[in-house]
Amino acid sequence: MSAYKKPIIDGHLHVYTNKCVEYFFEYKEKYGFDAICVACLCNLDTSMENDATQNILAAIMKCIDPKGVYALGGLVYPEFPVTKAPEGTYDFEAQARELIEMGFDGIKMLENKPTTRKMTALSTCDPMLDGFYKYLEEEQIAVISHVADPETFWDHDLAPEFSHVEGWFYGDGTFLTKEEIYEEVRQTLVKYPNLKITFPHFFFLSDYLDEAKKLFDKYPNLKLDITPGREMYDNFTRHHEKAKEIFSEYSGRIILGTDMTSTHFQGEPGDMIDTITRFLSTEDEFSYWDFDIKGIGLSEEKCKQICHDNFLSNLSSTPKLIDKKMLKAYIDRFLPLVKNKETAEFIAEFYKTL
Structure with missing residues (x-):
């Protein structure tokens, strides 16, 4: 059985600098994506105070290719950690409204990744975000x-080497636990x-599939994506x-x-795309990311839902x-x-072309 090929949309990728803009237009063309979706991260580290670079680059990409680029805007933070500043200092609802009115297709949140949660010191269920979520x-x-990370990242003996390199080891006692972050998200839901x-x-429930099923059953608007997490x-x-x-x-x-990303952090694009679609559409047994994978052999119709249709129904056609x-x-x-x-x-x- 051959792996599913098309139609396909990459619903989750990241742009950091101007060089990424050119890279992803070439990527879209080379690998035959009907569309790509830029997920903007405006709070990766403490150097990103008032940093809307990724939002601007994503909007530019949408201007260049208005039929082939979707974008999810990120919230901008004037300072880290978040303080109970005067009303209007953050105004997450107003930020979201501005992004959507400007033409963004949705919102991207990194707020519940352990590093960002520690940096902002703001719970996702804090009343400061009520207007944002209500909107x-x-x-x-x-x-x-993005919520939490693999549980191995909290265990020194099990955490993969790259988690230490990237600053994603959370077992030193200064980060919330995975369960504490989940609980904040549950309260929001x-x-x-x-x-x-x-x-x-x-x-990060690939090892707890019954829990994933409970979420699907409880929240009809909830979806999961299969962006690696290679584990x-x-x-x-x-x-x-199961x-x-x-x-x-x-x-x-x-x-x-x-x-x-343009750095191929998760792997070479062709290999990774093939791995995901091969897993979905065949029952092949093969190796990638240094472990063995067995495909689940879904029908062509179900593969098309996952690889294309669900993205469009979740955002827009x-x-x-x-x-x-x-x-x-x-x-x-924000340019200054x-x-x-x-x-x-x-x-x-x-800017001169606008």
Whole structure:
């Protein structure tokens, strides 16, 4: 059985500098994606105070390819950690409204990754975010929210080497536990059960598939994406029959993504795309990421749902158009704060075309 090929949309990738813009247009063309979706991260580390670089670059990409690029805007933070500052200092609801009105297709949150949660010191269920979540729920705006990380990242003996290199080892006692982060997210879902929310990396439940099933059953608007987390595919293989059952039953609730960056952190693009689609569409046994994988052999129809259709039904059949007047005003506000000189020059040059 050959691996599923097309149609396919990459629903989860990241752009950091102007060089990434060119890279991802080539990537989209080379690997035959109908569309790509840029997930903007404006709070990766403490150097990113008032940093809207990724939002601006994603909006520019949407202007260049209005039919082929979706974008999920990130919230900008004026300082870390978050303080109970005067009203309007953060105004997460106003930020979300501005991004959506500007032409972004949804919202990306990294707020529940352990490093970001520690950096902001703001719980996702804090009342400061109530207006933000209420707006997203009422308007049914898609949000992709990274929550926690693999539990091995809290265990010194089990944490993979790259987690130490990237600063993603959480077992030193200064980070919330995985369960504490999950509990904050559960409280948010209780308050806003109709959020149109996608948890990437299968919500790091690839080793706990019954828990994933409970989430699907409890929250009808909730989706999971299968962006690696490379450990996911090891766990799916170890729980092969259960994984096949879950993917088949909830094929309308699962979305493909790669987490691709221009540095190929997760792997070479062609190999990774082939690994994911081969896992979905065949029962092949093969190796990648230094472990064995067994495919779950879904039907062509179910593969198409996961690789293409679910993304469109979750966002829209076509990307929203950027309001160029609003983008100009946004660039006016944030361009002086862009730290990468070459990227700032790229943005300034594009600004002249608006």
